[in-house]
Amino acid sequence: MADLQGIRVLMLATDGFENSELFEPRQALLDAGATVTLASIKTDPIRGVKNDSEPADSITPDLTLADVDVDDYEALVLPGGVGNPDKLRMEERAVEIVEDFVDDEKLVAAICHAPWLLVEADVVDGRRVTSWPSVRTDLENAGADVVDEEVVVDGNLITSRNPGDIPAFNRAIIEALAKVGADAD
Template structure:
């Protein structure tokens, strides 16, 4: 396996993130040697949820959205939950971050409800994606080709449906980072 210690991943989240969709990919990336940075609206601890209805763990972001320089990162990971992407897609800087990663052809990975950010940033037209069922019409209306699969990789864009798919989602992200790392060597 390639050395991923120089790879840097940015995660965006705020209150209402699905606990497993932030903590599990984050841990898989850390275990692979990747440097992970969490950005949010503020640097106060953010509240996770479990199945969108009970409080989960909290985590303290490393920096605010306004402090993010996308040139410092190789990939962007967007956890779901209903409240998290719904709040995040109202943040102009969050949408700019998604657009910058896509414009630079960097890895963008979104799970569950997180593709709402992709819709709002207008980056899914003509792309094959998947998501939580209630987000699929929004994706189709934005021009995406929506399929019902554990994980969909369309060039630099990785999407996944739900917490049960996290192992496949993590594997796809790490494989994509491995490809980038091997081309940088």
């Protein structure tokens, strides 16, 4: 198991996140020793969903989008769900955060519907990615090379399709962050 001590990961989410796509990567990162910070529109508790409809678990964000300093993190993880990225892509600060992580060549991982944020941030042109099927046309229209694979790693960008891909998604994130940690030593 990779040791991610000292690695700081930011997650962005709001109401409507797919429960497993937030909690499972978060727990895998914590188990590997990373520090994980959750940012949202407000610091009021946010509620997840299962299968995009059934109410699920709540979690209280650590800080607001306005309080995020990209320099404080080595990676950004974006959980899906339909409502979550749809709301976040309308938040100028959320889009700026995604742009800044990509511009700084930091790791950005997005699963399911979360690549909508990558489209909104205009960071997929020429990149190889995957997503939930209904997001693929948006990705193609933004210039991405879209494939149907459980996890796609294109440089600092990691994407997956759905909750069934979470194990591969988590492995790819942890492997990439282990290299970041090794490079910092």
